Amino acid sequence: MQGAKYAALITGTALLLAGCAVGPDYQKPDMPLSSHWRNANADTPSRPPELAYWWKKLDDPLLNQLIEEAIENNLDVRTSKAKVREARASYRQTNGALFPTLDASGSATRSKAAGSNGSTGTVGNLYNGGFDASWELDLFGANRRASEASKYGLDAAEEELRATLLTLIGDVTTNYVEARGYQSRIALARRTAESQDETAKLTRNRFQVGSSSGLDVANAEGQASSTAANIPTLQTAFASSVHRLGVLTGREPTALTDRMKRSTSIPTPRLPMPSGVPATVLLTRPDVRLAERQLAQSTANIGAAEAAKYPAVSLTGSIATSAAKFGDLGKNSSISWSFGPTLSVPIFNAGKLAAAADVARAQRDQYFLAYKSSVLSALEDVENALVGFSQERVRLRSLQKSVDSYRNAASLSQSLYQTGSVSFLDVLDADRSLYSAEDSLIQSKVLLTTYYISLQKALGGGWSGDVDTSKPEVVDQNAGPRLALTKTASKSQ
Template identity: 65%
Template sequence: MAVAGLTAALLAGCAVGPDYQTPFLSMPDGWSHAKGDTATPRPPELARWWRRLRDPLLNQIIEEAVAGNLDVAAAKARVREARAAYRQSFGAMLPGVSGSGSATSNKSTGAGGSNGEHYKLYQAGFDASWEIDLFGVNKRAVEAAQYGLDAAEEDLRATLLTLVGDVAANYVDARGYQARIALAQRTAGSQRETADLTRNKFEAGAATALDVANASGQQTDTEANIPALRAAFHQAVHRLGVLTGKPPAALADRMNKPKAIPRPSWPIPTGIPADVLIDRPDVRLAERQLAASTARIGQAEAERYPKVSLIGNIDTSARKFGDLGKSSSISWSFGPTVSVPIFNGGQLKAGVEIAEAQRDQYFLAYRSAVLTALEDVENALVALRQERIKHGRLASSVQSYRKSASLARSLYDTGSSSFLDVLDAERSLYSAEDALIASRVAITQDYISLHKALGGGWSGEVDSSKPEVVDVNTGPHFVDIRPRPAPAR
């Protein structure tokens, strides 16, 4: 209670400069592309949104990434730095006390160079000073540091949001590549059977050499897609490994077993545009930075006003160390000092103008962050809606091409059509099925992008108090200052 009372007393009182107020920004009433089951006006469900993809392995990898990601660790360090900066700025408001002491051996020379008295002198003293924060220079510094701490915590949230989205996106990409590899292998296997059958027909005189060459060429053309898909799959897995703070191939064994492409749950609550002011960490970060820049205007303005400090000291000296507290000479002083800026060539006024210009920049950055957030949501909504329409068209296309391929083969077997019709139908079917898989991936990716745009990140506890590097032997000790050899190359 005493500490809280002292804190309140120190932070209260006079201060110059503008008092921060959150800016009012006009927001749209709703999302222009929120229609059907793509989005609903209910408040967005952002807490652990990835669990609605119903993939336990994805959930595990995201938790591992939150615990081990290096960008998150760096953001935690920035939070610790901001906390220390806040304590440092608050400490400037408290009195400062320092102590001093000395022990000297002295000898006075007598007249004519005769031996004088040899004596020892012990001295001790304390100095204290306290700047009375009449115009709030320190209060504004504490205020700016508090806003800076808030900004660091929002930066951590923004880093976690990006991390969760990146892990989910790369995981979905990896599953998509697995599905496309499986499709290419199945299609190549079917085309190999077609090529073998055509070769048998050629040997029996029922097909031409051109038919055999075309069938073999289509098979190898499909097989040629597989290496690139495998490379893309492994690259996505390597990215996942690094995102978890592990070697690139650390997740390879767990990811090699194919699984279905995660699919979203419908409908998707998106709330209203004003929600991004609360839910988006990058928007909240920009707003906290604006608040800190406003407080720094008060700091700069307060430098133009007089400063009053209370300074005091007490000194004692004695011929014996044990007499410092009882048979010693004592002197003390106490009183206020005033410092008044009279002429500084306009530097202090220019400092205020610099702070004001910086505040304007942060205000514009805040507005830009809000507009970018609105744009991100609108883009994700329209992409998701249109991709679902595309997926429906592709699904119909696959059904049509599947019938076409079956009919072309039947007609070829009865001699009613050419083999080129069969190849063309099978090629079209493979392209349509591959595009359908890519569309499934795109729908889930748009779902992920929408939740990132809405501000969905990690909602669990994150301990930012533990340092990454723990120093040892930090007390007084001998240090070898000899040059050390550089690491071997």
């Protein structure tokens, strides 16, 4: 009876102290931000941006397919999924420390005692069985803080997955747009080189009849060869972009060569593009949210380190039974039990526990600064993308005017050359200027879309669909209990 009262007293005390905790409680840092983007304009109004599936606004079906394939097969994404599974299992493991543990044991022994005075001795059996239970009362919240830290760690792993998806989608879109740009530049170089070859032939024919000089022939042939020399370089760059797309989609580098062979127009964003307000990045950027969850996790770790400096109390109990006959194991006379608390008090540890708490605080400070840095970097990314996008639009309009003017100049120079009003060098110069302006215009279109991609990434746009993180990459076969059979591995030929 007294044992029962004692147990009730211990249990009541444990429940009373169950709400105790040491260390700081986490509070999300307050980051004062401006109410508007400094570099926003009419092309990027401040209404909430439509970040879900932003790449579909480029209206390119093949790009949409490649992004879906990359999300399914990309190795970095699959690695991040495995990290989520690891964090989820770690959280379950840490949570287990909050509950009692129970172990069962049993044994059966047959033995012979040595005889005396010439007797043969006696043979007997002994059966044992029992249960051992223990429960750490967690008076100062060490286990609860550890569980809290694991939960924040799981949140961080999920945000890391989102950050990986955001980066992946941006990389796939950027490489796809660059590949289309290289295709357009290759086509332009081929058209221009073919036209310049025709000009060189006509100049050579004119030279043969005395209507042109050898200098004109040499200049015409040299310009045609110079333009043609750009094609191999552009082909190499195009192949590199396609190979990168293949790897990003989890395939061999050349897997997309045939699908990318047919040239299409460079994807162009539709305007206007809402940019929201600076506070948007705190809600949508996965890298910012990842840094905030890591700060929360490091704060919880301080509590766990602090709790180690305080006494620890555990309740332990056991029930055992022992009998010479198996049927007697349940008899009252064969049963023994014990129950009571265990107290552990840190008395002297040369400052090791205090130092561990100081380490946790210093780590918390590092994650706090990392969080602030991630916010500032996010704001910087958005402002840079806004400036780049708006200025590239201005440049694109100027380049378009330049192309129109040089096209007129090239046509006029041909007409004036026929009448002898200008030299052949003027014709070649106008043709060279037109090719350069057209090539710059294509590059500007690629760069404009690249800034659009950068802005969507900077605002936190990414994959908004479901991502299955439960499927393991390696499925073990026949992993349960079985007979161990030694197999000789065959040597590879």
